[in-house]
Amino acid sequence: MVRFSAVGLRYPSPDGATGPEALADLTFMLPEGSFTWLLGASGAGKSSLLRLMHLALLPTRGELEVLGERVRRDRRAALPALRRRIGVVFQDFRLLPYLSAFDNVALPLRLSGRSEASLRPDVAEMLRWVGLQGRELALPQQLSGGEQQRIAIARAVVTRPALLVADEPTGNLDSHQARRLLALLTQMNRLGTTVVVATHSEDLVAQFSAPALVLEEGRVVHHG
Numbered sequence: 001m002v003r004f005s006a007v008g009l010r011y012p013s014p015d016g017a018t019g020p021e022a023l024a025d026l027t028f029m030l031p032e033g034s035f036t037w038l039l040g041a042s043g044a045g046k047s048s049l050l051r052l053m054h055l056a057l058l059p060t061r062g063e064l065e066v067l068g069e070r071v072r073r074d075r076r077a078a079l080p081a082l083r084r085r086i087g088v089v090f091q092d093f094r095l096l097p098y099l100s101a102f103d104n105v106a107l108p109l110r111l112s113g114r115s116e117a118s119l120r121p122d123v124a125e126m127l128r129w130v131g132l133q134g135r136e137l138a139l140p141q142q143l144s145g146g147e148q149q150r151i152a153i154a155r156a157v158v159t160r161p162a163l164l165v166a167d168e169p170t171g172n173l174d175s176h177q178a179r180r181l182l183a184l185l186t187q188m189n190r191l192g193t194t195v196v197v198a199t200h201s202e203d204l205v206a207q208f209s210a211p212a213l214v215l216e217e218g219r220v221v222h223h224g
């Protein structure tokens, strides 16, 4: 479950002073196991909202609860454990350039202490799921943008996170791959993962009926 109560987010301005609020007065709740589209024009605040959900940023005001836990500035030590239960697909992939496709996907499992023998079949299955079997040894620079995006998606879901947030996950995919990705996200959701997907793609949204959270200039203008 994710709950925002009167949340605001202010980025610092380049001169170090506080800038205007990028997000203001966000109050909404996403139930456990829900699927939500996050919509809004470029600059409306979708990526900023997702950064709060995956705890890359903390609110500058208001209260935030993620996976049932209250997120507090004075309890930062609790954040890494909470972050490990959240999968993130970044707009710019953030693959490690010197690691193979396999090793990029395996990374979160290795960091969580899983043995090599137990993680290998999971990583292989995930690469098959995103259609990249046979490309295990390729480095990100040897893969197309869409292939890199699929690795980023496999890496985000391989840990079976309780919450999955994806920022424009189909931005580099053709329509066939976008449909496959959506099938993967909805399957994760059916297995119990709470999913939030920011997108500009009306085509994608038309393929799966789910509530939408619509932002305009940093405020929620529609939820449902």
Ligand SMILES: Nc1ncnc2c1ncn2[C@@H]1O[C@H](COP(=O)(O)OP(=O)(O)OP(=O)(O)O)[C@@H](O)[C@H]1O
Binding pocket: 011, 012, 022, 040, 041, 042, 043, 044, 045, 046, 047, 048, 049
């Ligand atoms: N790191 C940052 N520092 C300062 N301002 C920022 C930062 N990131 C975003 N902003 C500002 O916050 C507002 C919302 O940006 P955000 O990237 O969240 O929008 P978005 O809806 O995700 O846009 P897009 O669809 O283009 O990705 C914009 O005015 C943007 O300039």
